[in-house]
Amino acid sequence: MAPTHLTRLDRLRLWTERLQGVPASFIDIPGPRSVGRVHRGQRMLAGEFMFLGYTVEAPETPIWDLPIPEPAFVDLLHGFGWLDDLAATGAGEGPAQRWLDDWIARFGQQDGPAWRSDTLGRRVMRWIDHAEMLMGGDQPRDRTARVFLRLQARQLARSWRRVRPGPRRFEALAGLLLATVTLEGLAPSRGAALAALEVEIASAVTPEGGIPSRNPEALARVFAQLARIKADLLQAEVTPPDALEDALKRMAGVLRTLRHADGTLARFHGGGRGAPGLLDQALSMSGVRPTPLSDRAMGYARLSHARTTLILDAAPPTTGPMSPQAHASTLGFELTSGRRPLIVNCGSGRTFGDRWRRAGRATPSHSTLALDGLSSARLGEGDLIVEAPGDVRLERRRSDLSTGLIAGHDGYVASHGLTHVRQIYLSHDGRGLQGEDVIATVEREDERAFDRALDETGGGIPFSVRFHLHPDVAARIAEDGQSFELMLKSGELWILRHTGSAALSLVPSVYLDVGQLEPTPTSQIVLRATAMDYATRISWTLAKARQTPDAVRDIVHGDYPVLA
Template sequence: MSQPRVPRGVGAMNRLQARLCGLTRPMTVLREMPLPEGAGDPDRGQELVEGHVHLAGVTGNGADLWEIPAPNANFEAARQGFGWLDDLSAAGTPRARTLAQTWTLGWITRFGRGGGPGWTPELAAFRLGQMLSHAEILLSGAAPEEVSRALGRHLLFLRRRWRAAPRGLPQLRAINALLKAKAFVEGAEVSARPLIRAAISDISAILTPEGGVASRAPDDLFAAFRALSDLRAAIAALGLAPSEDLDRVLTRSGAILRAVRHADGTLARFHGGGAGDPAAIDRALAQARLRGGPAQGLAMGYARRTAGRSTLIVDAAPPPTGPAAGSAHASTLAFELTSGRRPIIVSCGTSVDVDADWRRAGRASLSHSGLVLDGRSSARLQPETDMLTDGPRDVPAKLSLHGGSLRFEGGHDAYVAATGLTHARILDLSPDGRGLSGEDLVVTLDAAAGAQFRRALANTGGGGIPVQIRFHLHPDVEASPHPDGGVILVLPSGERWHFDHDGHAELTFAPSVYLEAGQREPRPTDQIILTGRATGEATRVRWQLTRTPDDHSVTRDLIAAALPLVPA
């Protein structure tokens, strides 16, 4: 959770209304206890009990959350949003319950009458939703009246200030919090119909007409889908007529959400997005009660191919521009591959839980499983603004069947201006999902590109323009050289895969990292690199990744897992 940027006048009015609400003494009576919505982490909950507070990539130590100095605005927003209640609830111990009550009362004592940095509509909506979700714990503590009054003040504040939330997802979350209060708080003075009309009329600020999100980050899509699904559930809980417009939007975005999931239920990790929580995604899709499978063709710029136990997802579009470029990745034509519940080829990813330097590094082309030409990213990260610029403009892509295999073909022009070379990639997933073959080609497409290539080649002294094709491995994959060449990859499930190439490049190992939410430090892993040089106007490298025929492993993931694989 990041701290929303609040215009000066809006912030002053938020503070004024918060203080006015703080002068009231409303009592809140719940007609029933809501069920918790978030899926907390019991291990992180236990860490909180032990005094180790890890929020927004920063660790603070102390028994009192509110006495820990906030190192940055994101840390402050995370603790003000009360997301830590999910983890303490998941821990489930008496000490964790007591700490949840103590920290909540600590917030009420310090900020409950309108002070502090947390009185924005978005953060107030997060807090109200969390306090309602965990009301059973909070109201069983030493001061239930104070918690009840805090709920009432939040409800009053949001009734007055929800329109001041930024358009799009922040405003929708404020509306959802009010509707949730309407459903569970006895006598809540909330006019539901105008709120619902406002939310539905503003869907275009959240989703594109196709049902995706402008950032192209799969977990941003999930956040939007979950909020809209919550809106639909609130409408049903209040006994109001369903919205056909909302149903259509959820159907479109749900199909795209399914199309950016691997077989293990995780999300493709592109453009600032993490893998997500498969159980939470399953719950949101189940709550929406949608029919149908993943979107066909390109979905939000991603190509998904599935066969057998394997899922291949390719970033097949230019990176986002405009405000969304602040989290975009230089990942065009990079791919991820999963077998059953086990990721094999991944992106390094990014996470708010690591420092800014690691987050920037995770956005570069070098951190994705794709081709890098002359050591350059396919888009440029501006050091002053962290915006991604100068990315590819023309990214043709095609999905087809080829000799029974599921084929992806794509190309991009990011390197044409500097080298004259266009990158083209062909990926073929075998019908049984046991093999992925790839062909990477850098080629000049016209006379002007040929002239530019010759100039770039001359700058190398004729030695050729460096070409690298990277394959980042998931940390759980064990890699070792094969006696006959190539690399053997062993998955935790026991599956064995053989990586090899056509000999037109040099194969090397190198260290890599894997960044993920909840991990304070990058996880070490490996990458396979194919290195060559472009000395002519067409340079081609072929490679293949094949599940070995002597692999007699029992697919232990299927036996041990509690949830089925995500359907194709």
Template sequence: MAASHNFSSRYRRLGDRLTARWIGLKSFPVTDLLEVEPRSIGSPELGRQIVSGQFVLQGHQVDLQHNALWDLSLSDQAAILDLHGSVWLDHLAAFGGRKSGAMAQAWVDLWIDRFGRGGGPGWRADIAGRRVLRWLHHSVMLLDGADSSRRADFVEALAKQAVFISKRWPSVSPGLPRFEALAGLISAALAIKLLHPLVAPATRALAHECRVQIDATGSIFSRNPEELLDIFSLLSWTAAALRAAGWTPADLHLDAIQRIAPTLRMLRHKDGGLARFHGGGRGFSGRLDQALAASGSRGFPQSGLAMGFARLSAGASSVLIDAGALPQGRASINAHASSLAFELTSGRHPVIVNCGSGRRFGEDWRRTGRGTASHSTLVIEDFVSAELGPRLWFSGQRRDALVNGPSEFPSALSLSTAGQKFEGGHNGFLAKTGLTHARTLTLSPDGDLLSGEEVLIAVAARDKLLFDQFMRRQGLQGFSCKLRFHLHPDIVVRIHPTGGQAVLILPNSETWALSTDATVKLALESSVYLERQALQPRATKQVVLSQSAISYATRINWVLTRTRPPEQLRRERDHEMRYAIQT
């Protein structure tokens, strides 16, 4: 099977090269370019880093002060493709200023000169679609001060890439890569009059992908919230571009937007960021709210889970819990062993987090971030609730799939006078220990108290036999279960002198007190916070509740209690009202 996929990947690359070379030799006498509204949002912080000569690509920190962008020596194929995708244009535009604009123009002009005739690694339909969208969105910046010759070269390069995508988009992997390819194709074909005949077949293809890749609940197979936002943004941008050009988007296209919007709204924390699960990040500041507002959809899912995630929300608090089935097969190449992990945000401040995706910092960090211990959940010994398995081909690269995860993951949401309650479980530790993890989280009506109950239990007779075997392997000395609460780096934590309580202090001086049973050991350990905007992993802390267990049932109870000054309460209510009006 691996050999088959390797051959398929080689065949695809050959097809890309031949098609790119053939198109590169052709002449496209185009000069007209419809001005496109800039829609993609970047990070001013990443833009600042690039302008100052710092750049991190897949764990490689490169020096732009002494090297031109396209002269960088990179051995990592993923880093090379990231570079050719040109998302750095979003960050330069977000940072702004003359130097950013000059760098952007120089790098794009150099790309056209070196690769515009069909050479280089950037001629793959999804990478070309990503690049075309950025060129279009930032065309005003890129063409500022351009003479007629430079403008003609720019438009012709866009046209060649669009024609290439029209030939090669079926060769890229289903999911986000195809959406990127088709969105770039449609946007370029609408902006260049000569390419208008490409619009209709591309919109039909996009409608088909919406039907097969986005389910009735607005979910995708990878269960990656940020990837869902990426797809949602691409669909929204494309719909807006079609309408602006006098076209009517397909019903399947518009229906997909309306299905995704409520799901994304459920995955939004109170601070406007996304839940960080299965390889996804929070999203750049403001991007989620802008996308939701532009969609015109204001609904929430009626009940239950959203893409396998449960949400508790009250007052200024939001809690998001991974309660669904793990992604399978190629959809799992970025997935994490995060069953029953949760995140807590208070107002504009993340409090309890997961370590996040380490993709930006290289393969070792990427693998570390996928482990169970990198999430705010319960861990038995050093076991994981799902394992990294065989390396599968996806979008031209080999990645580890997630295997041997939970087969059962019951969950329920309920409401009572005590507040909103989540009850869930998973059997990811069953094969090794005979134990099932059950978690109950209750958020009070005012959002000031989050209580948790963790139970490890051998349910059936067969489970007890497995547990007995596990205990014999442990030398009948019992085993360690650890409940991890990873903290955002902005949180200051103090351990009470008695050792039974941790006080979490937020940047706005709000505090959360984490307390537990007297029989449970509370300790502070090191952790990391992995985010796209940082040059390196950020050091942070985690509170760990641990207990030795020897029986068929072990229980840990804990409570997080918040205290806030009245003025802060008023500001939070005002902030929530503004969000409700905007989205």
């Protein structure tokens, strides 16, 4: 049986309001504040619908008749976020009105996922944002649309408490608060909604300004919702709560720390790079003045010199109920040079099926060290992480030549007696990175555990240090056979070298991006070795070639770099 989102009393009230036919009366129409993508809107007009990494080709097909690849697709459709893309084209008014009218005819009088309160909040917000395009005329259909906007806003005022605390409740409250400052008759609901917003902020946002999931993109979405609420309140000359202002200041600092030099977010714990322009717009709406960048936020450590940024996961993943998207990525890092990502993590595979989703969460899908066949954190039979490093430590070192991180975790102590320690130093000119990965026993009990593991294998403990490359990076082994040349689209040439007995290889990898239809093929550099003693180390460097200038004229090209 399908879940019920409307009670019997809800249905009675909606039926009565439809019969009364009172249209929404606007106090003010703020206009859209969200960012639409022109190319997606144009493809939508051509019958190609791009949502959640899927592309559905269905020319001449109403949006409500599209095949549904997964439940989240339904939520996205009924939230009407696609209106932003249609509006961005400047030619989407006709289809937008037809699909809205079709929604009213099909879903306006029946229960279903469209009436879940967080989805309702998103839809109310988009209908108000695009009211001029959707219902700005004097035709009967415009009046009908305004009637349904009013009754949905009133239903949202009654039902928002049913949404579980967390990001979805923020969505419901954001839609309701917008309605209270733009539609007549909703103002009495504002006080309760603002009080609930303060409670949600205290629950969902840490004192530092992060969120428990440690997902940077999810943090950006919550921040954007809160910034939008503040902007809507200020436009209506309503003073935002102090708790909202304070949360935005804390969150803005964290988000700026988690941005690479190219403006994108670090891709950890189920998060992607972020929608283009979303974070910049949200930071602008928030009115929060930039502050000096922190070197640590939400469990991540940052190194940044010149045009090079490195962001390292320096904390354990979330475990238990909050961990369905958490990754075993402790001590993994990403590195960006200017506008070009170089070292990445594979990313979240949640839109590519269960196999890719679970694979993307494993330690080998991140740029760090992993024992063969074992992640630093373990998934249970479901989606939750049931075992993770309990002791993760971080120190920062500074010298006249570089800034460094020394971090370690005990994710392999229970199974093999081994602690992973990673040292990374970034030169002040941003041209060179020195790294060392060590797996070693620390206590006598660790030595006994290591000895038992050696006895079981009979030939040492194999492990690998991986460097996943962005798909735009062209890689080849150098003439010395002991290093790799990495060419960026900007023309920069980087060289990765290592010392020690590890075997160096270039093998296939994937780049998992929710915005793509399929996993994108790429490469990874792998250093393979075997631990035979109580301490084993691999040293490596990643540096710009001497002929590469400190700054290059970086123009976007459609072709890939070529290593001649």
